Amino acid sequence: MKRLLWLPVLILFAFLPFSYGQQQIGWLRLTCKKQPAAVQIDSTSISPSRDTLLTLTPGIHSITALSPNRADWLVRDFHAKISIHASDTATVVITFPRYILLTSRPAGAFVCKNDSLLGRTPYIGKWRALKFKTIQVKKRGYFTQQIFLSGRNKARFTVVLQKDPAFWEQFRIIQRKKQLRKKRLHWSAAGTGGVALASGMAAYFLKKRANEAYNRYRNTPYPDQIKRFYDEAHHYDNFAGTTYLFFEVNLIASAVLLLQSLSK
Incomplete structure (x- = not known):
């Protein structure tokens, strides 16, 4: 009678390893229309086929299937991650992205x-x-x-x-206007630059004359000539300052016009 009582316990212990083992594996079915060139599960390569059933441990696994048309770079390889559960079968359909x-x-x-x-x-x-x-x-x-x-x-x-013919006709008209505007700006810059050069040279010579008159004013031994030399130096100095100011204004205007013509 005691031996019969122990019999269910022995049967239970005999089936426990089998049940425990069943709970620690899962299955992965890979299907595809075209047989891939190579298939890799995690870091393990397997034989490629159109329908494959694999036994895997539970967890997350990475799948890589190489495209059978390796020469066509517009068909890419297949990459995916799949979660495998114990005593369960996961199905993955391999499609190569086009x-x-x-x-x-x-x-x-x-x-x-x-x-x-x-x-x-x-x-x-x-x-x-x-x-x-x-x-x-x-x-x-x-x-x-x-x-x-x-x-x-x-x-x-x-x-x-x-x-679009209408667009390009309008575009040519706009470009022609831009070219004319650029030419006008070029000529204006050249004209104001010439005026600036002339006024600068005039300011230099007038200032030179003013310095000469001032030196005569300081060095003359004739008292009756002092006022005349002073007035002459003052006169030339005023003209030199005015022409130099004119030179600066025209030089700035010429630079501005030149920059505008280059930016359009």
């Missing part, structure tokens, strides 16, 4: 979707985000092109933008 390359002639056009800016050409975007969407390619001076990505578009395509 991208599109949109170029335009001329380059540098804006790529928009629903009035939101995506980027500028050459533009690389995710195919899944743009599939069955209409995008606009815009550039100043060209008509806007609308493209519907139906799913049959090639991964690489180029949009040729057509010029």
Whole structure:
């Protein structure tokens, strides 16, 4: 009778390791349409196939699957992190992200979707985000092109933008006006610069004459000539100051006009 009482206890202890082991493993099923070039779970490489069932320990694992088309850089590798629970099966469908390359002639056009800016050409975007969407390619001076990505578009395509004749005609008129304005500013700067040069030379010679008259005033031995030399020095000195002020004003005006002509 005592042996029969111990029998359930022995059976329980016999099945405990099996139950404990079952709770410490999980399964991961990997499926994909195209067989990847290589698959790596954490740091372990496994044989690639379209349908794989793996036994893993519970926790978070990283999955990397290399694209089978290694020559096409618009098809990227698959990367994901998956949480494995004990006694549970997680399924991961491997899909290789596809991208599109949109170029335009001329380059540098804006790529928009629903009035939101995506980027500028050459533009690389995710195919899944743009599939069955209409995008606009815009550039100043060209008509806007609308493209519907139906799913049959090639991964690489180029949009040729057509010029807007009205814009370029207006642009030529504006450029012509700018050129005329620049020429006028150049001539004005040259004219005021010439006046500044002439007034500067005149101020120099007048100041020289004023100094000569002042030296005669100081060194003359004739008292009746003192007042005449003094008045002459004062006269030339006033003219030299006026012409020098005229020189400074014209020099500043010439510099301003020249800077304006270079900035337009």
